[in-house]
Amino acid sequence: MSAANRARPARLLVLFLIAAVATSLWTYWPGQSTEARLGLDLRGGTQVILTPELAPGAEGTLTQDQINQTVEIIRQRVNGFGVAEAEVTVQGSGANSAIVVTVPGVNPEGITNLLKQTARLDFRAVLAAGTGLEFPAPTPSPSGTESPSPQPTPAPQPSQLPVQAATSEEIFDQYLSLNCLTPGLLQGGRSDDPTKYMVTCSKDGFEKFLLAPAFITGDQVSDSQATLPQQGAGGWMVTLDFDSLGATKLSEASIALSKLPSPQNRFGIVLDGLVVSAPFFSEPILGGKAQIEGSFKADEAKQLSQVLRYGALPVTLTIAESTSISPTLGQDQLSAGLLAGAIGLGLVIIYLIIYYRALGFVAVFSLIVAAGFLWLLIIALGRSIGFTLTLAGIAGAIVAIGITADSFVVYFERIRDEIRDGKTLRVATELAWVRARRTLLAADFVSLLAAVVLYALSVGSVRGFAFTLGLTTLIDVLVAFWFTHPLVTYFGRTKLAESGGMLTGVSRKRLTAGSPILNESGKQ
């Protein structure tokens, strides 16, 4: 029988073994975490889902750029919040995206307020700058420190000074005592009123600044690009376009500031309360077009231009959902999920063995192997792409037990059909496989399609479920092709199976019982 000759069970099993060893090595490579990443509902914690929208009054649509920038800002805030294991991810894309923030602990005070604050972008003149430590930095000149309201910009009126934090001297004291290494200081998200003086750090914490009120606000930047000048000298630069109001203010500020000594000829680009860049004016800039030069690398220039574009259309964040789960409830849900899985697997194993007898053991092995694969991949993918196992995911895996077992049922019923047709067991296993294989691929393809579409288009817990469903479908195909099928082939060659005894599950006597036609054809 040609089909039987074509089947090379040993090769397939070796392939399977290689796949299994490779996956195990990937998962249990020494020196890495070998624990599954558990979702919020299984380990407790707080999750806040934020939906970004354009700030009121802004026109246009939300771009992916802005979403990424917003995520960047939130990440900075959450990391600065001082919690370990916090994570920020984005789901969906464009106008439908949602930003998911997960932090440990139940209802940490203030986290939600910190998150939903709209981030501002402002340009402020630098009055003093120094290393980010808590003593007077050597750089600022005495003249700059003593008169923190030099001529630049729309000179601040007394009424514009901070109401609560008072005089310029007081602000200067704050500047002197500021230590950028203080935990939580680099989180951003603090109120920054563009009409007030400001003391803050650079984003990386290396420098601290005393800044004048904003002379240009982010919405006056109309565009910004990272470019590589044709002449090639000096590397990447960032170009800036301003609207007419911004252009006027820029020319005023640059005329005034470019005459001053360093650091007062500098200005701070402040995003979300932190200085992302502090270039200096080399000459007055008229006409609303500027460029920032420096020894930028390509990605630095792109990042800065992204920040500058963000300012034109600030994003407001709405808290769509916030969930806090206590660790005890999480633990309860985890053990309940695992218990349900164990019971489900047990019931299916009992059924398969009762109904398919010896053949059923092949199915049971296959199921256990598939479950093992799933576990390895959950750990490995948790580490490599941040896949988290949620209760919905566990449920998806349990449901997949049934769907994986279904493929064995489809195959085994085909074997029985072939035996009823009078084929020998050895031939039947191969003929049945050729036919069942096509059915399995078609049916699994539909499942995979469902998983991919759901994963791509949905948000929230549906995604975790879709991922598990897709993963188990792929494992199902792998196990059926490289494990179950060769094992059944070997089974067909054993003496036990060829004896056709009642315990094999493929006994010809049982498969023709009660049917005169089959008894007849069986003798042919």
Next chain:
Amino acid sequence: MKFNEVGNRLYTGETSVDFAGKRNLWYFMSVVIIAIAAFGLFGRGLNLGIEFEGGAKFNVPSTTSVEEARNIVKNAGVETSVIIAVGNERLEIQTPPLEQEAIDIFIDKIAVDFKLDPATITTQAVGPSWGADITRQALIGLGVFLLLVILFLTIYFEIRMASAAIVALLHDLLITIGVYAITGFEVTPATVIGVLTILGYSLYDTVVVFDKVKENTRGILAQSRLNYREAANLALNQTLIRSINTSIVALLPVAAILIVGVGILQAGTLKDLALALFVGIAAGTYSSIFIATPFLVQLKERQPEIQALMRRVHARRSNAGVDGPEAMKVSGNPNLANQVLQAGPRTQPKRFTRSKRKKS
């Protein structure tokens, strides 16, 4: 008769249930069920959870009675709330949407009255528009999925099979949603996940049945012993045991989730998911047998060549004076595809295995 004997006789057609012929009966049953479902859906509507409507949910580990809890909640300044006892040790309090600050204050207040550490109270707050977003995304996903599936099934099978499979799928979805409307079970994101799984499962089931129908009807126009309806019906009967088995195997794990979800956790993801699945898988098995194939036969019988086949088979049978699909009973080989291919005696020389050839 034993179960395995039924299986054997179903395979040959000796025992046969006329699924395809009595389609009006199945349609009628389904129409009645769907009418009840639609009545529930438009009458009572779905009991949507806070994830869709917006609101806040608090899970309090306390043995306080529901009445007392209601007073505590009122004292904390929230007038309208739904309070459910979850098992003996937990209370679930649902309130309308609250601002984040209000939630923090509310938790602190009730924690004092329940004499609890605020950190043991589990909270979930959902903004009113978020649920609409999730629903819209899920519907877009469903639409895209259906289009792709129709495309795939049309390529793999044919357009009529694709339409019949989709009709069966919509049938299952309607019944599941209807059961939720009538029983008033809460619809949560876990329910949506359950319904989406049904989507995949129902199609899986239908694909397996249709694959057999496709196999049984290959070459059907080249003969005049069997018409399309009979061939499709035989396929259904032959896969009946498999359908029952796969449904049992699929329902066993779902039952496990249901037992644990209801028995241990009393509420939450597991219970919601398992309920939707239980209803959906049952409906999916029913529809793949009673709806998908009969509907397919109905579509096929509109095709001129299938009608011509029906007439040929009829003519042949009235000449021979027999009634029904006698051909395969006589030959003893139930597989039509084999029968058509092996109509005459084998004319090609037999090939022996290498060892036998050497001997001869």
